[in-house]
Amino acid sequence: MEQSKSAIVIGGSLGGLLAANMLYRAGWDVHVYERVSEALEGRGAGIVTHPELMTALEMAGVVIDETIGISVQERVTLRLDGTMELKQPLPQVLTAWGRLYSVLKSAFPEDRYHNGKQLVSVSQDAHGVTASFSDGTATAASLLVAADGVRSVVRNSLLPQTTPKYAGYVAWRGLVEESALSARTLQELFPFFAFGLPPQEQMIAYPVAGKNNSVIPGTRRFNFVWYRPAEEHATLKDMLTDSSGKVWHDGIPPPLIRPSILSQTRRAAHDVLAPQFAEVVEKTESLFFQPIFDLESSQLAFGRIALLGDAAFVARPHCGMGVTKAGGDAVALVRALSDASGVSSALKAYDNQRRPFGEFIVGHARALGAYMQAQLLTDHEREMAERYRSTEAVMRETAVSPMAMADETLKP
Numbered sequence: 001m002e003q004s005k006s007a008i009v010i011g012g013s014l015g016g017l018l019a020a021n022m023l024y025r026a027g028w029d030v031h032v033y034e035r036v037s038e039a040l041e042g043r044g045a046g047i048v049t050h051p052e053l054m055t056a057l058e059m060a061g062v063v064i065d066e067t068i069g070i071s072v073q074e075r076v077t078l079r080l081d082g083t084m085e086l087k088q089p090l091p092q093v094l095t096a097w098g099r100l101y102s103v104l105k106s107a108f109p110e111d112r113y114h115n116g117k118q119l120v121s122v123s124q125d126a127h128g129v130t131a132s133f134s135d136g137t138a139t140a141a142s143l144l145v146a147a148d149g150v151r152s153v154v155r156n157s158l159l160p161q162t163t164p165k166y167a168g169y170v171a172w173r174g175l176v177e178e179s180a181l182s183a184r185t186l187q188e189l190f191p192f193f194a195f196g197l198p199p200q201e202q203m204i205a206y207p208v209a210g211k212n213n214s215v216i217p218g219t220r221r222f223n224f225v226w227y228r229p230a231e232e233h234a235t236l237k238d239m240l241t242d243s244s245g246k247v248w249h250d251g252i253p254p255p256l257i258r259p260s261i262l263s264q265t266r267r268a269a270h271d272v273l274a275p276q277f278a279e280v281v282e283k284t285e286s287l288f289f290q291p292i293f294d295l296e297s298s299q300l301a302f303g304r305i306a307l308l309g310d311a312a313f314v315a316r317p318h319c320g321m322g323v324t325k326a327g328g329d330a331v332a333l334v335r336a337l338s339d340a341s342g343v344s345s346a347l348k349a350y351d352n353q354r355r356p357f358g359e360f361i362v363g364h365a366r367a368l369g370a371y372m373q374a375q376l377l378t379d380h381e382r383e384m385a386e387r388y389r390s391t392e393a394v395m396r397e398t399a400v401s402p403m404a405m406a407d408e409t410l411k412p
Contacts, residue, residue: 005029006141008131010119010154012036014097015309015326016147017104020112021060022334023145030112031139033131035148037116045173046208046223047100048320049093050401056327057100059334061107068103069095070207070215077195077391078274082188086391090400092193096208096223100323119153122305129304143343144305145333147326150295151250152311158302164293167316167366168373170236171292172226172265174284178210179218182279189276190222193399197391198272200372202227204398205280224280225317226269227292227372236291254288262287292316292369296362300355301347306333313358318368320399321361329354368397 005028009020012034023030054064062068071093077085105113118134122144132138146154150164181190189205196203205224209215230236240248242256269281281287295314300307309326333350340346371385388394 004128004142006128007031007143007145008033008129008139008141009145009147010131011146011148011152011309011311012113012115013147013149014100014104014323015149015311015330016145017101017108018056018060018327019145019147019308019330019333021062021104021107022056022330023337024108024112025059025061026334026338028143029141031141032108032113033117033119033133033139034113034115035118039115045097045175046206046225047095047097047323048206048399049095050321050324052401053324053327056324056331057103059331060104060327062103067213067215069093069099070209070220072191072193072206074192075195075395076189076192077197077395078189078276080198080272080274082274082276084188086395087192088395090193090395092399094193094206094208094223096213096221099209099213102213119148122154122157124304142304143337145308146305146311147308148311150293150310150314152307154305155297155307155311158305158307159297159299162295162297164295164314166232166236167292167294167369168232169227169229169292169369170239170289171317172228172281172287172289173224174281174287175208175221175223176280176283176285178207178220178222180283181222185276185279189280194277195391195395195398196273196277197394200229201272202372202394202398203273203277205277222280224277224284226273226277226281227369228268229372230291239289240291251290254286257288265289294362294366296359297355299351300358301344301351304343304347306347306350308333312354313362315358315361315365316369317365318398319361319365319401321365321401324401325358325361328357368394 007023007028007030009016009032012032020030020032073091075090076087079085120134121132123130128140128142129144130140193206203226207220208223210219210221240252269278297312300312308329332353336346336349367384370381371389
């Protein structure tokens with residue numbers, strides 16, 4: 001390995017913190033640069049954990065105990081009238097973005113995490129890589145990890161043709177306090193990983209920690225993701241238009257969603273969802289939506305620069321693998337760096353391992369979500385839409401780690 005073990009991590013969200021913590025524990029002189037000036041606590045919503053994520057968290061120095069999330073033992077699907085259509089055992093631990101951010105941020109030295117650092121450009125030569133920021137400062141190291149998300153500045157400079165592709169539907173999201181829910185919903189919905197499957201739509205919901213990451217019964221929250229088709233050029237454009245007429249093409253800030261759009265969605269919940277789900281949507285104070293995108297990078301390693309997490313691949317959320325994939329990327333990166341004789345050769349090994357996996361996850365998530373697209377454009381999309389339209393298929397594969405399938409698919 002080269003003598004200099006210094007690293008720049010661009011992006012201080014979960015992927016960046018996973019990589020930074022692992023590098024730091026492996027003896028690297030690492031600093032994180034986050035563009036947002038304020039702390040990121042409180043952002044995000046629910047996260048499904050997988051064994052691969054737990055391994056990554058442990059490598060990042062996080063102690064795994066009962067406070068990491070909430071355990072559920074069963075999955076249920078509710079019919080429109082609120083009765084149970086199907087119940088299946090599937091133990092899982094469900095956590096929240098804020099909980100993972102808190103433990104990962106606490107594990108990393110505070111003086112190495114820098115807020116308000118907007119990246120402007122990166123450059124590299126045979127000796128190192130330099131990151132330049134909008135405040136006029138610059139920093140150099142032997143490695144740069146781009147963990148700056150779906151709109152990655154680093155990726156855009158290296159792969160300008162690689163851009164997110166709209167999937168044809170949006171995800172409405174929200175959290176509601178456990179204490180606000182009716183007795184019926186607390187009994188028939190809250191203890192489960194729950195599904196609602198209206199035609200061409202999908203609702204999933206599950207309990208997560210409450211304020212201050214509390215997992216004490218009575219203080220938790222219920223998280224939901226409700227997928228709905230939205231044609232790009234009319235319906236979605238209207239949804240992304242604020243009251244001043246500005247169109248937010250990459251996603252509208254939640255406070256700027258027009259009240260009429262929110263009211264329309266709450267009404268729709270009562271029309272197409274079971275009463276228990278409709279109650280959850282109705283009682284959610286901060287209701288917001290995100291357009292669903294696919295993103296695939298053709299290359300992850302560029303000399304001394306590596307793409308990681310959502311900067312490299314963005315899979316639709318149906319796999320529940322976003323944070324897990326970022327953790328797996330970080331594990332593979334750190335292990336490659338420990339095995340190789342230099343940064344560039346290590347990043348080539350990282351690319352060879354993680355690029356095929358990223359392509360697989362994006363494809364699998366695309367298949368899971370095909371039946372919710374506003375338009376089905378290919379024979380394969382139509383085939384996948386039929387395959388995953390049934391209750392059994394959705395419950396069997398949604399938010400379940402496809403690692404075993406990936407292992408079989410990716411065998412030479």
